[in-house]
Amino acid sequence: xxxxxLKQVWDYQTKSYVQTLKGHTQYVYVVCFDPEPxxxxxxxxxxxxxxWHSTTYRHENTLNYVLQRVWAQVRCIDL
Amino acid sequence: MKFETKSNRVKGLSFHxxxxxxxxxxxxxxxxxxxxxxxxxxxxxxxxxxxxHGVHFHHSQPLFVS
Numbered sequence: 001x002x003x004x005x006l007k008q009v010w011d012y013q014t015k016s017y018v019q020t021l022k023g024h025t026q027y028v029y030v031v032c033f034d035p036e037p038x039x040x041x042x043x044x045x046x047x048x049x050x051x052w053h054s055t056t057y058r059h060e061n062t063l064n065y066v067l068q069r070v071w072a073q074v075r076c077i078d079l
Numbered sequence: 080m081k082f083e084t085k086s087n088r089v090k091g092l093s094f095h096x097x098x099x100x101x102x103x104x105x106x107x108x109x110x111x112x113x114x115x116x117x118x119x120x121x122x123x124x125x126x127x128x129x130x131x132h133g134v135h136f137h138h139s140q141p142l143f144v145s
Contacts, residue, residue, distance in 0.1 A: 010124060012112060013141040031133040031144045040144050
């Protein structure tokens with residue numbers, strides 16, 4: 001059963017949906033806005049993590065290390 | 080402080096970088112915006128049909144990704 005594209009990016013002031021990130025073929029478990037660089041990172045049951053530009057929402061990269069599910073991700077913050 | 084709601088299966092949380100807000104994503108597909116100082120539900124986003132496992136605020140714009 002194909003996963004239908006999800007309305008994933010939201011504006012909580014106007015309460016409107018901004019963008020759908022199309023690419024993952026299974027449920028998405030982890031999502032993260034990263035300020036520097038300006039990207040969105042997503043992790044999915046399809047075994048991949050994907051990187052998106054966080055203003056154009058263009059799909060930039062797919063990380064596929066033959067993972068099973070991506071349940072969680074850890075971010076390093078350089079203060 | 081307890082944030083009461085019908086579904087008790089919270090899958091994801093995100094703290095707002097500046098406001099005293101928490102986003103909670105639930106198993107029933109709802110995403111809730113809470114004020115954790117007052118303990119009130121500010122808003123609700125009910126567009127997902129499936130469990131929402133992750134949610135995260137943008138650091139400067141009024142956006143979140145789910």
